[in-house]
Amino acid sequence: MAKPKKSLSPAPDPLSAARLPWHPPAPPLATALLISLAALLVRALVSVGPYSGQGAAPKFGDYEAQRHWMELILHLPSSEWYRNTSANDLAYWGLDYPPLSAYQSWIHARLINASLPDAVALQSSRGFESHESKLLMRWTVLSSDLMVFFPAALWFVWTYMKDGVGGGGKRRDGWMWLLALVLINPCLVLIDHGHFQYNCISLGLTLGAIAGVLSRNELVAAALFTLAINHKQMSMYFAPAFFGHLLGKCMKRKYPIVEIMKLGSVVLGTFALVWWPYLHSYEASIQVISRLAPFERGIYEDYVANFWCSTSVLIKWKRLFAIKPLKLMSLSATILAFLPSFLQQVKSPSNLGFLYSLLNSSFSFYLFSYQVHEKSILLPLLPASLLALHEPHLYGWFTYYALFSMYPLICRDQLLLQYMAVLGLFFLIYYAPGASYGKEVKISSATKAVLSLPLLCSILLHIVYLKIEPPKRYPFLFDALIMFICFSQFVILTLYTNYKQWRLDFQPRSVGRKKDL
Known part of the structure; x- marks a missing residue:
């Protein structure tokens, strides 16, 4: 019997096949639409309240x-x-x-x-x-969210999974979980559709800019982020991360000066377009700028869980210092806080490092900058949600304390029912069956014990704040206790995320931290 002829083509190499880049299929449109409709329904239900x-x-x-x-x-x-x-x-x-x-x-x-x-x-x-005006005003926020934040979230999730930022293997099917967490962010839903604001526009533009960076559309990203800054000046919280990452990329390319000039031209052109009615005179421009930096209000308002307000119990910043030295101290502290994260991205820009840098930069501004509001926690919460697949424990922990830090505001707005509902919905999604992305990481008993104490205190304070009158001598005692607990957790979280960002430089290159030059 004649022997069969050997094939001339080489046998497939399983190792080389494993090295091929993985490109996921496009997320099913029907599933993405269902998640988006559910997120829209949650917003509409919250909008019914006060x-x-x-x-x-x-x-x-x-x-x-x-x-x-x-x-x-x-x-x-x-x-x-x-x-x-x-x-x-x-x-x-x-x-x-x-x-x-x-x-x-x-x-x-x-x-x-x-x-x-x-x-x-x-x-x-x-x-x-009136009832009619409330419906119309609520509709303006819903439509803004739908037209700006929703498309940006879909673009980010698709880019995140497609370009491998989300890792591989077990995370490939996590896009639905990630999209649901980004869209059903309890803090954003309560502030925009309960309290009443338009953070969805500036955060949506920022999210689109992040997706632009990850998808290597840097000029589009520069334009979108410039628009975000020109919608709400608090978007500057993210500026060191964008600047450091894009500068680091440009410096590693063949013609760095040309690349920097291209980005600078887009930024300046976008600014000029938005500010055109006020560029005719120096006085008109200064008038606008003076309104954007209300230093006369003081270094903080209300009981915000940042450094200045939390330490004011011991150090009376407003009494001891005038506005000018406080501005300098605040500026210096903020720069020192975001500088390590900024330098890491200039030195070694990567997609995953960029997301960590966004979180670290915005946290630095929240903790140390001048005139911070409790609602500003929405800014670091955005990049935290984008890191949910990499840091699920961090995101769940952070979301809880971010929402808790706004608890007095929510109570004043009479949105307690909405608060409990969206918090419960968030944890239903977070602990959804099969959604174990990264949550299988073991946490030591000692760490659990340390983390359990503030958690138990926060649960107790939820009840105490509603049921017990504070002492007349200290009418804001419970507000201050909420502030202290949240501030302590935010400090721990920002130290951890700075450590994780710098740790990327000491890890082997992988899908999660691949260079994008």
Whole structure:
């Protein structure tokens, strides 16, 4: 019997096959749409509840601030938007966001004016509240979220999984879990759709810029992040991470100066486009800038869980120092805090390192910068959610304390039911069957014991805050205790994430930290 001829083609090499890059199929559109619809439904249900300052004359709250800006911007020329005039009393919710936020208010004002002109009538509409106006105002936030944050989240998740940032193996099927966590962020949902704000726009633009960086569309990323800064100046919390990562990339390319000039041109061009009505004179530009940096309010407001407020129990910063030295101290502390993360990305830029740097940079600003609000925790919470597949324990822990840090604000807004509902929904998703991405990591008994103490205290404080009156001598005792607990956890988290970012330099190159030059 004749022997069969040997094949001339070599046998497949399983090792070489394993080395081929893995490209996942596109996420099923139907599944992504279902997750998005569920996230939209959660927002709509939260929107049914009260809002900031509802019925609380004479200044009401953030809801009235947004409505008042629509009123002013609809009826006054752009030269008077940031200027104190007879028609624009800056003491009554004066506009203190960049021009892009003003343009957004103009668009929404036109839509509301077409249906309910009384809600945005000049001066006579102060404190205007009706069921119809509430529905229209809520709709402006829902539509903004749907048009900006949702597409950015889908783009990020697809890019994250496609380009291997999410690791491999067990994480390849985690895109649904990640998308659900990013879209159903309890803090963002409660602040935008309960309390009432438009953080979804600036955070959505930032998220789109992050996806642009990961997908190697740096010029698009530069334009989107510049728009985010021009919508809310707090987006500058992310600037060191973007600057350090993109600078590190440019320095490793063939023509670094050309690459830097291209990015700089996009940033300057976008700024010029947004600020065009105020570039005709130095005075007009300074008028806007002065409104964006309200130093006269002091180094902090309310009981925010950052360094200045938490340490003020022992060191009376506002009494001991004038505004000028406090500004310098705050600036120095913030730079020192984000500098290690910034330098790591300049030295060794990577996709995973960039996500850690975004978290570390924004945490630095939250903890040490001037005039921080409790709602600013939304900024470090965004990159934390993007790292959920890599750091599931960190994200779950951080989300809980971020939400707890806003508990007094939520109670003032009478959103306790919504608070418990979205927190419960978050943990249902987080502990969903099969969603064990990284949660199988063992935690020592000693670590569990250390982490359990503040957790038990926080659970107890949830009840105490509602049921027990604080001592008359210390009316804000429980607010301060909530602040201390959250601040301690935020310090631990930021030390840990800085360590994890620098640790990337000592690990072998892998899918998770591949260079993207």
